[in-house]
Amino acid sequence: MKKFSDIRRYELYRWLVPAFWLLNLLQDLVEGAGNFPLRAVNETWLALYISVINYRLLEHALPKLSWKRAGYGFWVLLSYLFAYSIGLFLWRAFGVTLHIFTPLGNPIPIQDRLGALVGYSVAAVAFFAIIRHLYNYIKLKQHAQQLRIVSQQAELNYLKSQTNPHFLFNTLNNIYSLARDKSDLAPESILRLSKMLRYMLYETGEPYIAVEKDLKIIDDYIALEKLRYDDSLRVNFNHDLEDMKQALPPLLLIPLVENAFKHGASETRERPFVDIHLSIKKRQLFFVVKNSTGEPAGDGGFNAQIGLSNLRRQLELLYTDYHLDIQRGDYIFTATLKINLSSHV
Known part of the structure; x- marks a missing residue:
């Protein structure tokens, strides 16, 4: 040091x-x-x-x-x-x-010469001291900023380490229910899970990935969830993207999709549905997830799950311009996420 x-x-x-x-x-x-x-x-x-x-x-x-x-x-x-x-x-x-x-x-006399040299010295000390103070202040601010970035990155990695196991745990529960019922769909679900695991191991280590890769993992997750339901479940997933290579933090959107199935469609007895729409235009992301619920709006309050709590914190660390809105209506739940992708920290 x-x-x-x-x-x-x-x-x-x-x-x-x-x-x-x-x-x-x-x-x-x-x-x-x-x-x-x-x-x-x-x-x-x-x-x-x-x-x-x-x-x-x-x-x-x-x-x-x-x-x-x-x-x-x-x-x-x-x-x-x-x-x-x-x-x-x-x-x-x-x-x-x-x-x-x-x-x-x-x-000039010696005393005048000494006076001139003393004045020269005082000006020099003032110049060196002021510039040195400003330099140290700027370096200190930069160091504090670097420490803040490192701290936030560590927290972000921790949140990801929580989200991924939580996501996989829920997926394994789905496969377990199929295996317990001796469903012929269990092998297919395991195959899809292996693809998702491969994605998480080899693709999510980077801070950004192409949005098309996240769309693929959402498609696989939806297909995996649909294996648990009969034809009564209606799922609609559509997107409108200017650029499929648009950079996005990996697995940022999956908590909202996961929440729609785990705490929405799975608790709906009549006509369960999940509607998902993603739009990215001019660096503005608009993501809406609607799902059916088993209760009207007045029956109890909504408790944020670990996935949504982690998502909120990740958004705080990643972006300065975003809005996440959660609305619970009569037998319907709506999550809306808006992000200015240019506002990345």
Whole structure:
């Protein structure tokens, strides 16, 4: 972690130091100062010193200061005050001695020179500190956003891990009822279940799949459910899609279909039905599932099943623009799902 933090600091100062140098050159240009090449060398010499001192102050000295070590902190700050005044003055003189720094303009008294260098140092500290604070703030926000995404992805995977076994459990119950009755339809139902298992194992690992694949799994599930009923069950499944390759989270729609059979048609004694309609146009998904129920609207309240509860939470994690409406009428249950597929998080 420490090495990673050091890398981040080096990345900051790698562009912060040249930015400080360019800012001072720009000031010279604005002020119309002559001998620009020499001033560029002078600014380089001063920026080299002040950048090292600022790095030591902001990244090493200040983070270690505390009220418990007030005496130590006093001497540290005093030493940096010396570095930003006398130290910078001596560094300038050292550059003159090495013929790197070239004095320009009329000579001025030492106290005025020190005052000018102190002002230069204060501006440099302010520049470095402000940019460093903004940089760390942005990085912190990005890190928090990444943590939120990872957390939501973990929750989404958990919801999927709940939904799939729940879905398979209900399907196995259907097959069990056929096997118990020694129905000749049991082998066909097992074959369809194997297809669904293959789909869940090899197709649902990706965050998106083509909607045509989900349509196929819905078709297989409907066919599997119809094996349990006689000809009295009426099922209508139609769709209107602009693009069969439209990307969709896998198994997102199946809970509404499953709920229509398990808690609707299976509890209807007379004329059970399930009507399903899916439309996707201009990235707007419209999914309606209607099914018969065994009770009028006034008989008890509706308790959300695990599939619907998980679906609501998945929608919250996946999209910012969606609406799921559940309506219970007299002997009819309607679930309507609208999603703006462009609003994926």
